[in-house]
Ligand code: SF4
């Protein structure tokens with residue numbers, strides 16, 4: 001269905017730099033600059049510049065947008081790597097052109113999630129000494145330490161994964177790659193010989209298997225939700241459903257992220273034949289599938305919270321039924337789902353641009369839902385005698401600027417990386433004739 | 443548990459295996475969460491080992507499997523323990539010291555750490571060594587152990603809510619003692635009403651000094667910790683990174699973060715009121731970016747402020763209604779426990795007077811005072827006991843007879859904090 005893609009195609013981002021590229025670059029620097037300035041202000045004055053407060057008599061919430069955005073980015077990152085691992089493991093050839101983009105999204109997402117941990121801290125200067133020096137003790141009981149551990153583990157796994165698969169490409173494309181990055185390429189392909197391809201292939205397969213197995217167990221179905229799900233005195237958080245719920249949110253937001261990134265690259269480098277319409281259709285279907293799961297698990301919580309729940313849990317239910325920060329995201333995801341169903345029934349309703357809109361809608365919805373989740377948990381504690389419970393919270397400008405800043409960082413990351421390495425795998429254009437493999441659609 | 447094989451008259455250890463010894467062992471081992479029977483059996487054999495009645499191989503052969511079952515590994519602590527006891531060669535103090543941490547963790551803690559094997563051995567080594575050193579009057583060892591138990595210290599409070607009149611003197615006293623800022627209410631007094639009930643109730647809320655503190659469990663840095671010498675849950679202000687997870691995990695909402703520059707500068711804080719006896723900065727308001735909460739006044743308990751302040755807290759001193767009773771919850775003779783007993787007796791006898799026909803209503807229970815610990819069902823093991831009624835889930839906080847503003851305090855901290863929020867807060 002597509003015209004033959006060539007090596008020149010996938011090298012285009014490295015060789016061609018348009019005016020729009022520089023404009024994007026500038027926009028990123030502005031976004032990062034705004035956040036950087038405001039964060040410096042926060043470092044100078046303390047977290048009092050946020051809209052956070054103590055829960056209880058303090059009339060507010062102690063975790064807010066920073067933690068919400070942290071989970072959001074981790075979700076995008078985890079979903080990204082699950083997607084790419086699934087592509088390798090199940091041989092979903094259609095998605096191979098975007099597998100590396102998903103991996104890069106994971107690296108960038110995990111990095112800014114890590115940044116959020118630092119931004120959130122009262123004493124970021126002590127991160128290393130206080131956490132590392134006591135690690136052997138705290139790792140037994142602190143979910144926050146588990147988080148840091150697993151995020152680091154995933155970062156390493158993803159980087160290894162990316163590094164290994166890049167060796168093949170860089171070796172083959174070496175003479176077409178810019179000389180000024182020569183030393184970098186030399187390091188990346190250190191000791192490469194074509195004989196290793198098979199071994200690497202196998203290693204990558206096992207890594208992918210590890211990621212697929214570990215991700216639901218440990219990551220977005222594990223330690224990240226456990227941060228909340230293990231606190232019995234915050235009924236909005238507590239409970240076994242948070243694991244699966246978080247995982248569905250991670251996957252919906254990650255697929256949305258991949259849709260946006262793929263669209264941007266396709267448009268910028270005329271990759272219509274590499275990242276084709278079918279790929280977007282496929283991604284949309286997966287998005288629909290996970291959005292359905294997402295809503296279904298939300299429904300489970302609403303039913304159990306509304307039927308005959310204990311007082312505190314009932315309050316969280318009532319809040320959900322009335323709070324715009326919960327209702328609007330749910331409606332947004334529902335409408336996206338409705339659109340995805342409709343375009344399956346009437347293919348003429350599909351367009352890439354609409355897929356992009358669906359992605360943006362889902363990303364906004366999941367971010368707002370995450371922040372609401374964090375905040376509402378603290379607002380309706382089991383010990384709710386305090387008059388100022390529920391407190392109130394609306395993120396301050398500084399907190400909001402962090403979202404802008406981190407999006408800027410992730411975008412900048414893509415802009416820079418695309419100049420150094422091929423963001424589409426050689427494999428993806430080598431085994432063409434793709435598109436009609438036995439892939440199960442939701 | 444049988445002591446059959448140690449009842450031979452020629453067994454010098456027989457005298458050690460008294461009921462008290464077993465009881466004490468059982469109690470200690472129960473705390474280690476491991477198989478008590480196994481521990482006691484091991485302890486006995488360990489004594490034999492040290493006394494030279496059996497050798498190390500025998501001992502290992504006998505317990506290797508059981509220990510694997512219990513712990514998954516037959517780990518070094520056991521070998522270490524044997525070595526230690528041997529090295530001590532009958533010196534009781536040396537054997538025990540080897541199990542003590544540099545920071546002076548007590549024997550119980552050491553035992554918890556090393557698990558049942560070491561626990562059994564340390565106790566056995568110590569008891570046996572005593573028995574061998576001194577004249578066979580080994581009961582002294584057992585008695586000493588019991589005495590040691592009574593030395594256990596767990597600071598806590600009994601608060602009589604029926605006596606509180608909502609004057610907020612304790613709130614003010616705590617603020618002055620610790621230099622906390624507006625709305626940083628380490629001590630917080632709720633005035634609340636119940637449905638279908640006219641009068642006002644109070645709940646006087648400090649940190650509950652939980653024995654199983656969730657705030658400590660979740661802390662990623664060990665900044666939030668329990669002081670082993672007296673069970674106070676404290677925050678090491680030099681270690682805390684301000685992640686606020688302790689605040690999230692605490693069921694009672696007693697933590698107050700230092701969001702900005704503290705209102706009371708460091709030079710206005712008494713030098714005696716910052717570092718505890720271990721030299722850790724845990725008292726008075728925390729510095730910026732660090733978590734604070736009611737400390738139960740360690741500077742007083744450690745004698746930094748004079749011996750007559752030991753066993754008191756600022757809030758207790760300020761309470762003219764005598765509602766707050768601070769002291770050692772482990773000691774039946776302490777002020778809080780005595781108070782509790784007194785209250786129970788008083789109310790029971792008040793009840794007796796009406797019950798002059800006790801024979802006729804023989805099944806009627808002797809009513810005692812209603813006491814409770816906050817949210818006891820969630821298993822945090824709080825060390826604050828309240829006398830009075832527990833607020834129901836319908837309880838509603840109301841304006842008390844004295845407002846926080848009346849006494850120069852701030853109730854809702856967010857109102858104060860919003861002044862610092864960049865581009866304004868949103869408190870209505
Ligand atoms: S805020 Fe400080 S004391 Fe509390 S959990 Fe975090 S590091 Fe520990």
Ligand code: SF4
Nearest residue numbers: 649650652655657692
């Ligand atoms: S009341 Fe809260 S802060 Fe105090 S020990 Fe218990 S869990 Fe920790």
Ligand code: SF4
Nearest residue numbers: 616629736737738757
């Ligand atoms: S015990 Fe000390 S720190 Fe706690 S409320 Fe009373 S005065 Fe304040």
